[in-house]
Amino acid sequence: MSARVAEWLDSVERGRYSATDLRSGFVRDTGENVTAKEFGLALRAAGAVSRRGGGGERTWDVRGGTPGFRDWLLTQDGRDDPVGDLARDYRGDPDAGATPETFRRRLRGLGVSDPVLDALSVATSEWTALRLPGSAQTPTAPPHRESPTAANTSLS
Numbered sequence: 001m002s003a004r005v006a007e008w009l010d011s012v013e014r015g016r017y018s019a020t021d022l023r024s025g026f027v028r029d030t031g032e033n034v035t036a037k038e039f040g041l042a043l044r045a046a047g048a049v050s051r052r053g054g055g056g057e058r059t060w061d062v063r064g065g066t067p068g069f070r071d072w073l074l075t076q077d078g079r080d081d082p083v084g085d086l087a088r089d090y091r092g093d094p095d096a097g098a099t100p101e102t103f104r105r106r107l108r109g110l111g112v113s114d115p116v117l118d119a120l121s122v123a124t125s126e127w128t129a130l131r132l133p134g135s136a137q138t139p140t141a142p143p144h145r146e147s148p149t150a151a152n153t154s155l156s
Contacts, residue, residue, distance in 0.1 A: 006046035082119035100124040
């Protein structure tokens with residue numbers, strides 16, 4: 001859910017919004033029903049900051065400037081690890097999609113190996129961490145097991 005809310009927040013202009021307005025917009029735009037509690041947790045994970053207003057209603061500061069998944073992954077193509085391999089393949093695939101979920105569906109449709117899906121999970125985790133409050137830059141890549149061969153990670 002957090003990644004879906006983070007993706008949706010990319011379309012929301014920077015500003016302060018009531019929790020009700022944000023949740024209504026999410027439901028309207030995505031068609032997904034979500035409880036207020038689940039949505040609040042997902043907003044926090046996506047980098048929105050919560051405040052209590054004078055009337056007691058919670059408001060959320062939505063910060064702009066955090067790259068969407070597609071933009072972030074394209075900047076990772078210089079890495080010498082499975083995420084870098086994935087980014088290079090992503091750049092060359094016009095049907096990859098703009099979110100982790102659409103890219104994962106694409107990869108599964110292509111029948112890629114588990115190490116490729118593992119690299120996508122690592123990339124998604126790093127991108128999601130970037131969106132957390134207090135994150136100023138791309139996190140350092142965690143240690144990876146030995147990189148699979150290029151043949152195992154290629155999309156083609």
